Amino acid sequence: MQEHAGVVVTPSIAGLIERAFMYLANGIPVHLSGQPGVGKTTLALHLAHRLGRSVHLLHGDEVLSTTELVGAPLGFTRRLVVDEFIRSVHRREESLTERWVANRLAIACRSGGVMVYDEFTRSRPEANNVLLPVLEERILPLPTAHGDVTFLRVHPEFRLILTSNPGEQAGVHAVQEALLDRVVTLTLPGYGLDEMVSIAAARTGITPDQAHTLVETIAHWAARPGARPRGSLLRAVLMAARIVVAEGIPVDPADARLRSIAADLVGLSGQTGEAREGEMVG
Ligand SMILES: Nc1ncnc2c1ncn2[C@@H]1O[C@H](COP(=O)(O)OP(=O)(O)OP(=O)(O)O)[C@@H](O)[C@H]1O
Known part of the structure; x- marks a missing residue:
């Protein structure tokens, strides 16, 4: 059995890790599913680091909202330029720029990082809906302060790794079929x-x-x-x-x-x- 920086690659997971890496390297999101303690988080982080990009870890949570995933408008920055270089001419320019606080999904999408969304089914399905356009159209909708939406084009190197416990566990929501349809689910068998x-x-x-x-x-x-x-x-x-x-x-x-x-x-x-x-x- 091989060991990589604390992760032991045992026979029951060796093939699964290689396939997961192959999918991710080719831009296909991977969902690691399995009982508690079978190594989902450990292997998700192992794969993420192996991809060699920045890693953004997020834990699913009942109260997590789309805003916490994506970010939100923070208000406006006002910029005022008063030009009095020539005494007789006064030029005044004012501009407003909307400031945005980006959260992990937006940062990973923009920079081409790897997002590890651990136990994502602990978040409510509606909070996770934003993942659908990210995976399908490769765009991330960003709400603005005016109530309309702008879009961030997802970096081609952006990768997503999801982990989840089986649906019968307490505090776990059912996974949206539409999301499952866009990822490869690999079930960890548990160690002998x-x-x-x-x-x-x-x-x-x-x-x-x-x-x-x-x-x-x-x-x-x-x-x-x-x-x-x-x-x-x-x-x-x-x-x-x-x-x-x-x-x-x-x-x-x-x-x-x-x-x-x-x-x-x-x-x-x-x-x-x-x-x-x-x-x-x-
Ligand atoms: N292949 C491995 N090599 C080394 N340590 C491992 C391996 N798999 C699991 N572990 C260790 O076993 C423990 C449980 O693993 P981990 O937290 O990844 O499981 P999990 O499936 O994500 O569990 P949960 O669903 O409860 O979050 C951790 O201490 C982890 O470091």
Whole structure:
């Protein structure tokens, strides 16, 4: 498995990353979809940096508006020129220029940057509608103070990477079909146990053997009745790895502290000590 600046390219994602890069390099927007913790944001940023342009990261949010995506008129700047160079002649010129505060989408569209719009389905669909003309006609509508609209021509190097969690998650809006139609959706499969071992060893400094034991311990606790269902165990594994390194906790499935940490990380901290007694990784 290859590692690029902290990102481990595991077998289950290697092909998907190359295809995503190919689409983006050819101007086709990519949408990375998948359960929480499967690496969507990490891979979106990895792809964005690989494109070698400026990266603009935005997080979807229920209260995000088109204005926060695009920008808004800020008012007018008045410029007055009084020319009294010749005593007998007075020339006075006044001009008004509309000032505009550009937000991330407008900046990325203008400069040809890569916009990573993380968890874009957390924003209301009407806020995201502005993406349609950007992707289809390559123009960004900009409202003016008078209520009319001007347009910004989208830079040919502008690229868009979206990420989203599945629709059944709380706080997630349905994706507009029109938007889905204009992007390539790639679903991240989630890491297998061996892949989590490689990522944990590369990211936290524990040995592959320790990472293996840790992954098995967390997976064991996650399979117990009452454990909170999660998309991926990777975050729990990475947190456990950081704690055992920092606190010098032995990576031994029989170690009481390790077992308590594993139980906490899968939502079983409510279990009594007696209930946990005698439980070993089997
Ligand atoms: N391929 C990888 N290499 C290294 N670290 C990774 C990799 N994939 C995921 N991670 C790490 O796993 C954790 C979860 O990844 P990430 O935040 O990208 O997931 P996500 O799918 O965006 O999750 P969510 O939907 O909850 O936002 C992060 O700490 C991230 O750094």
